[in-house]
Amino acid sequence: MNAVEYISMLLQTGLGSLAAYLAAHVLLCLLPAFFIAGALSALIPKEAITKYLGRDASKWVSYPASALGGFVLAVCSCTIMPLFASIYKKGAGLGPAITFLFVGPAINILAISFTGVQIGMDIALARVILAMIFGVTIGLIMAWVFRKDDEEHNQATNNNNLFVHGAKVPTRTWVFFALLLGVLIAGTLQVGLLTNSYAGFTLPGSWAEGFQSRLDAWVPPNPALGIEGIGVQGVLLISLLVLIGVASWFGLNEVDRGYNAWTYTALVLISMTLIVASFKVAATPTGLSVGLTGKLFAEIILIGLVWWMASKRFETFEIQQWLWEMWRFVKQIIPLLVVGVFVAGMARVVIPASWIQSLAGRNTLLANLAGVLFGVFMYFPTLVEVPVAQTFLSLGMHRGPLLAYLLADPELSLQSILITNTVIGKKKTAVYVILVAIFSTLAGLIFGFFVR
């Protein structure tokens, strides 16, 4: 193979994974996940959680609250550090602050739903449960190791009522979350009730199969490397995504100032895209067969309810904040994710499978440690760790070390270690980093033992 052929093959693999990502499972998972993340950020007052994290809160309240708080408050890394610093300096102290710092990045809604769809529900659940257990454990250990410092600290900042004023999350907000979560689950859950077709029709024409075979030539499916091809439906979805991007740019950038025609265009396009993605489409010699799946009906009902609630049950300002936050997450994360998926896709051809298999093909202590170290030294932007993990998986990495890597990567990038350092100092940071490394390795080992 000469250089030109090699490069074009590289590009083709990168494009192949990108196209499959955008068109296939990702859409039904990431699109609703961004709306949920935006809602968490815009509709839940931070005080609703922080009131449990005051100086006088009992351990039985503050540790679980920090662990759960990560889910609600930490959708954006830029809120983690200020909250971490204030829980440590003014609130419940070092232990719960560390728990919050550890759990936050690992269990945010985007990361979890993305991991679940892309790599498997087992890893996603393990990531949530182990992150919570270990977050609390590491917090308790840190609080115990530095118990003397914490007491002095307690006396130094014995002031305020910062954490007491309460805030309640209204019922309508919970219902709204349930609906959004429903959209996410209905679109991604692989059960017969949702994925079966209950009726169908065929768009006649012989073009469908020809078009499909051309697509297969452009983006050849390669099951051995875990590269899926792209279908006729996928092309339609990617075009819709591009349109959404354009409409959102004009409609959502300043949505907190009011709606315009672009805003409605974008929102209608997004709803349509979710619905189009729910059809089961296949190219056949006689034409394009279209199946009406259970998930299609579920999505139509749920999206309808979301529209109704957003327009009737919330103040305009709340909805504007929600859309603004959602679009902000998209702008912040999607460009990096697109590049990440492309590069991770190309890496599948570049990295010899034998390397990964010999290093982390089995669930050993060394393999798990390698997973953790890779997570520390490679810094991937939010969510990009998922396609990277998928590349490793398709190259033959064992699921144990894979989990170790997925736990360590968002926790322990060099960058986050440096920032933590400025808040709690060198000694505490060093102990924290070592604890996280040990616990992530253990998590991988234990998980790997059970999944074989």
Next chain:
Amino acid sequence: MIIKILGSGCPKCNRLEQLARDAVAELGVAAEFEHVRQMADIMQYDIMATPALVINEQVKSSGRIPQMHEISGWIQEAQVS
């Protein structure tokens, strides 16, 4: 009047600064702006989460972006006192 925005430079914080500047311009009052980015300086104030809006050293809001009419109200209040 001194208006401080506390925030690590995240998009929300910039948005808040822009809204506050708009409010000041709309009301036609004289105000000095300062965007506090250093974590240690931010922690001097009694806030839990950024972005926060501080008018004449009084924390008006934190952890959220207030509505335009709230911001204008605070500015007018600060002007009277």
